[in-house]
């Protein structure tokens with residue numbers, strides 16, 4: 001063990017680093033396989049808009065300059081699109097950056113953040129890293145909501161005068177479950193003013209459910225609400241690292257105090273602006289996902305596996321057996337999925353919606369693996 005561990009802050013000593021999906025290049029190196037299908041990190045199988053790719057090379061000559069640290073143009077464009085003020089927007093090096101900023105601004109030892117037991121892992125990590133306590137609410141049980149879903153009542157009951165933040169992902173990763181806007185608005189209204197609700201809408205573009213809506217419309221009414229979004233998923237730009245939050249101007253100014261002055265790189269800023277000007281690619285990805293989600297869910301069910309109904313670009317299913325051997329066997333066939341034991345969901349894997357042929361390939365590999 002590293003002898004410096006005892007010198008690290010207590011929060012860092014207790015920290016288990018985030019476990020990312022296995023990179024394609026790592027499996028290529030290890031297996032020597034030519035064809036790798038990565039369905040492990042909820043990436044968009046279409047990648048970024050080709051229009052963006054054609055424009056970026058012209059920007060390379062400017063890389064000697066610092067980016068615009070205020071993100072002026074992108075914030076203007078976003079503000080216009082979202083009908084908010086540019087001052088309400090904070091840009092991040094991925095929305096992950098924003099989640100850490102909000103933790104640094106509002107959390108410290110003695111303060112708490114409340115979240116659902118099977119919520120996105122970064123909420124716990126960001127909370128622990130600054131020495132605050134995370135408090136986990138039990139999920140819905142399959143009777144009063146989808147199994148493993150967010151139980152708003154259970155979350156609300158854990159909020160007390162130490163609770164600085166409540167993290168909610170809608171839809172949630174890794175469960176793919178969502179909250180109806182009716183109940184969610186009610187929940188946010190019920191929170192004390194000093195508790196900020198961080199509402200993570202990383203996957204909102206994909207949701208078709210009629211009782212779902214973005215929480216952006218509630219910002220004027222709810223000063224303790226903050227909505228985070230990303231260009232990593234539906235916009236297919238995970239490698240560029242850019243996301244943002246929309247909050248009250250007050251909160252945005254606080255986030256701004258602790259963020260790195262140049263936290264978003266210039267290529268990401270330019271690409272995000274281009275992405276917002278062309279909905280065709282975004283919509284193609286969403287349509288592909290709608291079809292693929294159905295194909296994936298039906299294929300898994302046909303193999304006798306129980307899936308958690310998902311509205312995102314991924315789906316989690318119960319293998320009802322030890323996951324590691326199945327994960328390994330899939331790797332041997334060139335397919336990378338995501339075991340989610342670390343989300344306290346043993347027996348489950350999460351699979352990203354790929355292209356039609358990627359899903360076919362995965363389902364076939366899974367069938368062979370389960371039969372073996």
Ligand SMILES: *Cc1c(COP(=O)(O)O)cnc(C)c1O
Pocket residue numbers: 042093094095096097120169172173200202229230231232233238241242243
């Ligand atoms: C993928 C994901 C993010 C986005 O992360 P980025 O840092 O923007 O790439 C945020 N929240 C959830 C729930 C996610 O699954």
